[in-house]
Amino acid sequence: MKSIQNVRTVRIGAGAGYSGDRIEPAIELAEKGELDYLIFECLAERTIAIGQQARRADPQKGYDPLLAERMQAVLKLCADKGVKIITNMGAANPLAAAKKTREIALALGLPDLKIAAVTGDDVLDILLAGDYRIEDNGLQVKSLGDTLISANAYLGAQPIVDALKAGADVVITGRIADPALVLGPLIHEFGWADDDWKTLGQGTLVGHLLECAGQVTGGYFADPGKKDVKDLARLGFPIAEVAADGSAVITKVAGSGGQVTASTCKEQLLYEIHDPRSYFTPDVIADFSQVVIAEIGPDRVAISGGNGRARPATLKTTLGYVDSYVGEGQISYAGPGAQARGQLALDIVKERFAITGVQTGEVRYDLIGVNAIHGAQLSSAANEPYEVRARVTGRTASLREAVRIGNEVETLYTCGPAGGGGATKSAREVIAVLSALLPRELVAPAIHFEEN
Amino acid sequence: MLLRDIAHSRAGDKGDISNISVIAYDLKDYALLEKHLTPERVKAHFTGVVQGDVVRYALPHLGALNFVMQHALGGGVTRSLALDAHGKSLSGAMLSIVLPERE
Numbered sequence: 012m013k014s015i016q017n018v019r020t021v022r023i024g025a026g027a028g029y030s031g032d033r034i035e036p037a038i039e040l041a042e043k044g045e046l047d048y049l050i051f052e053c054l055a056e057r058t059i060a061i062g063q064q065a066r067r068a069d070p071q072k073g074y075d076p077l078l079a080e081r082m083q084a085v086l087k088l089c090a091d092k093g094v095k096i097i098t099n100m101g102a103a104n105p106l107a108a109a110k111k112t113r114e115i116a117l118a119l120g121l122p123d124l125k126i127a128a129v130t131g132d133d134v135l136d137i138l139l140a141g142d143y144r145i146e147d148n149g150l151q152v153k154s155l156g157d158t159l160i161s162a163n164a165y166l167g168a169q170p171i172v173d174a175l176k177a178g179a180d181v182v183i184t185g186r187i188a189d190p191a192l193v194l195g196p197l198i199h200e201f202g203w204a205d206d207d208w209k210t211l212g213q214g215t216l217v218g219h220l221l222e223c224a225g226q227v228t229g230g231y232f233a234d235p236g237k238k239d240v241k242d243l244a245r246l247g248f249p250i251a252e253v254a255a256d257g258s259a260v261i262t263k264v265a266g267s268g269g270q271v272t273a274s275t276c277k278e279q280l281l282y283e284i285h286d287p288r289s290y291f292t293p294d295v296i297a298d299f300s301q302v303v304i305a306e307i308g309p310d311r312v313a314i315s316g317g318n319g320r321a322r323p324a325t326l327k328t329t330l331g332y333v334d335s336y337v338g339e340g341q342i343s344y345a346g347p348g349a350q351a352r353g354q355l356a357l358d359i360v361k362e363r364f365a366i367t368g369v370q371t372g373e374v375r376y377d378l379i380g381v382n383a384i385h386g387a388q389l390s391s392a393a394n395e396p397y398e399v400r401a402r403v404t405g406r407t408a409s410l411r412e413a414v415r416i417g418n419e420v421e422t423l424y425t426c427g428p429a430g431g432g433g434a435t436k437s438a439r440e441v442i443a444v445l446s447a448l449l450p451r452e453l454v455a456p457a458i459h460f461e462e463n
Numbered sequence: 464m465l466l467r468d469i470a471h472s473r474a475g476d477k478g479d480i481s482n483i484s485v486i487a488y489d490l491k492d493y494a495l496l497e498k499h500l501t502p503e504r505v506k507a508h509f510t511g512v513v514q515g516d517v518v519r520y521a522l523p524h525l526g527a528l529n530f531v532m533q534h535a536l537g538g539g540v541t542r543s544l545a546l547d548a549h550g551k552s553l554s555g556a557m558l559s560i561v562l563p564e565r566e
Binding site for chain 1: 467471472473475476477478480482484486488508509510511512520522524525526527529531538539540541542544545546547551552553556559
């Protein structure tokens with residue numbers, strides 16, 4: 012617990028905003044952030060389904076692929092300084108992640124580190140035992156049949172609070188609401204009641220601002236000439252100094268790259284938010300509509316005014332399933348007439364699919380550099396570029412059929428327009444997600460301490 | 464002038480829904496945003512990208528609007544065939560909207 016001007020605050024740093032994020036900013040936070048907690052948010056919507064497939068192949072896998080590297084980098088630093096680590100890097104296998112972390116702790120000479128895994132988010136069996144509806148299309152969950160890979164409910168902050176109360180130094184979860192990684196330690200430190208909706212809403216606001224790490228400190232923000240940001244190559248990740256009422260100052264390590272301004276905080280406040288009055292989480296329906304954002308010093312922004320109301324009776328559950336297969340091919344053209352040759356390439360591939368009978372569903376024909384990202388209308392005013400890259404991608408019912416898409420693009424080398432180069436091709440299985448709602452009383456989180 | 468001259472923007476994704484914030488650099492310009500950036504105008508701008516409704520939420524004290532666009536991400540981030548499946552670059556398209564000069 013750090014103290015600034017006699018106001019008791021808790022300092023929480025965000026060491027990752029997604030699974031593949033940079034690692035040095037987390038080391039910088041652990042070394043210089045004067046933290047109480049370091050969190051890592053690493054779980055996108057379909058990550059658990061991919062992890063579940065890995066786990067089926069090897070029961071000791073299924074957690075975040077960078078878990079070991081991250082723990083190697085920060086575990087000793089955090090242990091030496093008494094910084095507790097909270098992360099959802101457990102993904103589809105929090106128990107194996109805790110075991111791996113324990114091995115790393117022992118190798119680093121930290122046998123006393125208490126490592127907790129949170130389980131209970133895996134609700135596949137519960138869903139299959141009942142009659143639950145898919146929110147996206149109204150069908151029964153069971154209708155997914157063998158394509159269903161995983162079902163994980165978004166847990167709230169309580170299991171993190173319980174693990175910290177039991178003395179955990181490291182808490183590793185699977186699916187959990189992203190802001191709960193921050194709300195958990197705040198409830199633990201300040202003893203907030205589980206129906207103090209206003210304060211829980213404010214704590215959720217802090218969690219929301221931190222969960223994407225560098226996106227609040229100047230990442231995903233720079234627009235040269237309009238919004239210049241210094242030193243993005245060594246972007247500092249955020250720290251929240253949180254007071255007992257949940258109000259907070261967002262800042263970063265002095266001397267690190269990036270910036271914390273009212274503008275960076277406003278952009279992140281609305282990131283992935285729909286109605287600002289109703290941000291649904293397992294802990295509270297947070298209300299960000301009256302949030303006050305004030306710059307109080309260089310790289311210091313005060314955040315207050317978050318609110319909330321009673322939490323929902325159901326927990327959102329993400330279903331991972333095998334949706335389809337996708338094949339893709341790309342090839343480049345350059346110099347005078349590049350765009351016309353690229354267009355000819357696309358037309359040829361389209362005709363080839365008909366001639367050779369490639370079985371596709373939806374197909375896209377894009378000219379990268381012309382219209383690939385936003386389509387014909389938004390791109391209509393563009394000038395002809397020096398170079399273009401033709402891209403054909405299509406959905407299929409099998410991997411074998413998906414492979415044929417890239418093959419047809421590749422044959423443009425010898426059979427297509429002049430000067431086609433740099434062809435690439437790929438084919439992959441598409442794991443997609445749907446959602447269902449589960450009564451919260453059916454979900455039973457549990458805590459497991461990893462010991463010898 | 465371009466919307467980019469007076470505002471900044473960030474796009475986020477959830478399933479097949481894209482939300483795009485538009486934030487005035489200067490609170491004095493908020494009224495202009497509120498007047499011209501109607502949901503209808505934004506939906507028309509994103510013709511061919513956004514297939515569903517566009518709803519606008521206002522945060523006047525922050526100088527910000529939040530547009531929530533349904534069926535905007537090619538069927539959803541996890542199954543979209545788009546080059547930018549998350550629609551992260553849609554903020555750039557938003558800022559290309561042309562506004563009348565300040566009065």
